[in-house]
Amino acid sequence: MAKPISIEVWNPSGKYRVVSTKSMPGTRWIRLLADNDCRLEICTETKTILSVDDILALIGDRCDVQLTEEWGEVLFSALKRAGGTAFSNMAVGYNNVDVEAANRNGIAVGNTPGVLTETTAELAASLSLAAARRIVEADQFMRAGLYDGWLPHLFVGNLLKGQSVGVIGAGRIGSAYARMMIEGFKMNLIYYDLYQSTRLEKFVTAYGQFLKANGEQPVTWKRAATMEDVLREADVISLHPVLDKTTYHLINPERLAIMKKEAVLVNASRGPVIDEVALVEHLKANPMFRVGLDVFEDEPYMKPGLADMKNAVVVPHIASASKWTREGMATLAALNVLGKIKGYPVWGNPNLVEPFLKEDATPPAACPSIVNAKQLGRYYYVPPAIVKALRTGARSIILYLSVQDHTPLHEV
């Protein structure tokens, strides 16, 4: 039997036992669970990453649902044995979750999309600027007392205006990042994604027309046929795909070699999207090539040599770390599991989660985002207006649920 784990308990007499492996920001998520007859146990262990045994101890022999951490067959089957039916990641990415194992055990898997988009894109934009303008190097130089007067060559970096920004993975976050760089710095877009992002293309076209009408150079867009086209052409490249078999080591020695010598590469997706050993070699050989990294291949560690590279800006996986976003993630994670307990349907569009985030309002009676809803045969939330329209005999309904053209629309 694994050793006991220290916990803090809310609403001890609650009927449903909900376990959170981490303390999450804000208090709304706690209130939502406690007010709905849940006994909430929050792990208070000081270590950052819990082992499988730690989590088994937390699940115990009766647990209704579980939030966050690395999950596979051992944990999902233990959760099922304890009577559990739901798990939620406090993250949009769920490459840490073996969804097949969850399906085999009939466990609903939640994630928290939509609330991280702008926050994560802003951090990617910050890393782009910090790397292009050598902000961290210059800050360290200043603090070291090395500044003895203005010099024409001191920390010369790259101008972004009019250059081209490359986005690989133009989904929610990639598209938001692209818009920031285009609107903020008037960069031209080249992107690569498995799907076309017509919304993003339309945005760039309209913004280009606006600039032209005001006598400025219009911005342009191009959807690249291959990822290599983006790598060859772009001055700043930001990676925003999901991590899966197709994107593991997407940036490898061959692809690094075709990038511009003075390019800036940013990664706020997942560490293994870049072959980090190859990246360190590339940074050593190309001092004007710069990177901004939020994520690492062997998190929390960096590959040997990376920490010594002046042309790398590194931050500890903080892309979603704004107060609003983190509290929103906690709320969505809690509502995913609460919705499963209550037998609620799954929200029709996981990209449009604002109704769940209104601080003083009762959230919709739905699970905000369950990634294996279809596999588990869950049904979807239909907005009351549509139900009413159907009841009053409407013959056709315009579905307005897809905010992103290439995001598959869940069945309603």
Ligand SMILES: NC(=O)c1ccc[n+]([C@@H]2O[C@H](COP(=O)([O-])OP(=O)(O)OC[C@H]3O[C@@H](n4cnc5c(N)ncnc54)[C@H](O)[C@@H]3O)[C@@H](O)[C@H]2O)c1
């Ligand atoms: N660093 C952080 O804190 C942080 C925060 C949020 C999200 N993320 C990561 O960012 C990822 C993207 O999040 P999102 O909300 O934008 O997801 P999303 O699903 O909206 O976008 C992902 C995009 O990647 C594309 N894609 C998939 N495979 C590809 C391939 N082989 N080549 C090119 N494009 C490909 C998809 O078509 C999609 O458009 C998450 O899965 C997560 O791993 C990291």
Ligand SMILES: O=C(O)[C@H](O)CO
């Ligand atoms: O995928 C995510 O949501 C992040 O990595 C956590 O911020």
